Amino acid sequence: MIDVQRLRVLRAVAEHGSFSGAAAALHLTPSAVSQHVAVLERGLGAQVVARSTRGVTLTEAGRIMVGAAESVAAELEHAKQQVEQLGSGRTQLTVATFGTGGRHLLPGALTRFTAAHPGTVLHVREGEPETTLPLVRQGAVDLALAYHFDGPLPLGPGRNTGLQWTALLEDPLHAVLPEGHRLADRTALDIAELAAEPWVLGCLKTEAYLRRYAERAGFTPDVRGSTTDYFFARALVAAGLGVSLIPAIALTPGVSGVSAVPLQAPAPARYIGVATIARHTARPPIAALLQALREQADLHTPPRG
Numbered sequence: 001m002i003d004v005q006r007l008r009v010l011r012a013v014a015e016h017g018s019f020s021g022a023a024a025a026l027h028l029t030p031s032a033v034s035q036h037v038a039v040l041e042r043g044l045g046a047q048v049v050a051r052s053t054r055g056v057t058l059t060e061a062g063r064i065m066v067g068a069a070e071s072v073a074a075e076l077e078h079a080k081q082q083v084e085q086l087g088s089g090r091t092q093l094t095v096a097t098f099g100t101g102g103r104h105l106l107p108g109a110l111t112r113f114t115a116a117h118p119g120t121v122l123h124v125r126e127g128e129p130e131t132t133l134p135l136v137r138q139g140a141v142d143l144a145l146a147y148h149f150d151g152p153l154p155l156g157p158g159r160n161t162g163l164q165w166t167a168l169l170e171d172p173l174h175a176v177l178p179e180g181h182r183l184a185d186r187t188a189l190d191i192a193e194l195a196a197e198p199w200v201l202g203c204l205k206t207e208a209y210l211r212r213y214a215e216r217a218g219f220t221p222d223v224r225g226s227t228t229d230y231f232f233a234r235a236l237v238a239a240g241l242g243v244s245l246i247p248a249i250a251l252t253p254g255v256s257g258v259s260a261v262p263l264q265a266p267a268p269a270r271y272i273g274v275a276t277i278a279r280h281t282a283r284p285p286i287a288a289l290l291q292a293l294r295e296q297a298d299l300h301t302p303p304r305g
Helices: 004-016 019-026 030-044 060-088 099-104 106-116 129-138 205-217 230-238 284-299
Strands: 049-052 055-058 092-097 121-126 143-148 163-178 198-201 222-226 243-247 258-262 269-277
Touching: 004 019, 004 030, 004 060, 019 030, 030 060, 055 060, 060 129, 092 099, 092 106, 092 129, 092 284, 099 106, 099 121, 099 143, 106 121, 106 284, 129 143, 129 163, 129 269, 143 284, 163 230, 163 284, 198 205, 198 230, 205 222, 205 243, 230 243, 230 258, 269 284
Parallel strands: 092 121, 092 143, 198 222, 198 243
Antiparallel strands: 049 055, 143 269, 163 243, 163 258, 163 269
16 A cells, blocks of 8 residues: 555655755655655555656656645545535635636636525635646645646646646737837737837746747847736836737726737737646536636637727
């Protein structure tokens, strides 16, 4: 039988990339961590980590076991929550969301959900996907409203985690230009037409994304401003600092002094959806909130300008 504590140790090794890092996180000695891993490997008859002078990396068997460890931890946490709820007689649901999703999709979905399930106690946490998706894996939150660009979800170590991704909508990025800009009245733009413009970023993640699309278009963007708030980025555009790349869902509320123009295909976009533990998706409160989020996403019409 596989020991749950040894799975916990392997998860920590995967997260920290070394026995010493895992030991510090778990308040163990590196020797104890190494012994736990060695016993796990003997029981499996397979190597779960590859050791080197630069640290340790997961083998394929290790990745499978970390995925199993995440699932076991999530199930135990969920069971603990259910037991705690028995005393109160009330179901609790914890939802994580990123900022713009929280503002534009979650409130309407929660209004629908609470009208149909007034006895459910809801908790909401804000965070970026690289923070909230691991929380779903760990059982700390039940659903995470999240997004990704054209790469994979930021799941971290142990990708085979049993997470289910429910796609909600595609959120195309728009070029946001100062009002009166020579291209502001266009119905669509090729990003190459903005090659000579200075840029303002409304999200740190979009810089790599912008640079990738700019490289395809044959230019290197001149980034003059960097923020973590799309509203602030549009205010900087209105002030004449540069142009920006903003997801459609983040174009409301409007900002005076700017125009938003769609980009021509292949246009960059981010993809919004919900991450849950696959085995929990059919549970009534989770299924109901998922349905409410789908209905809210169906109502969303990307703004123009």
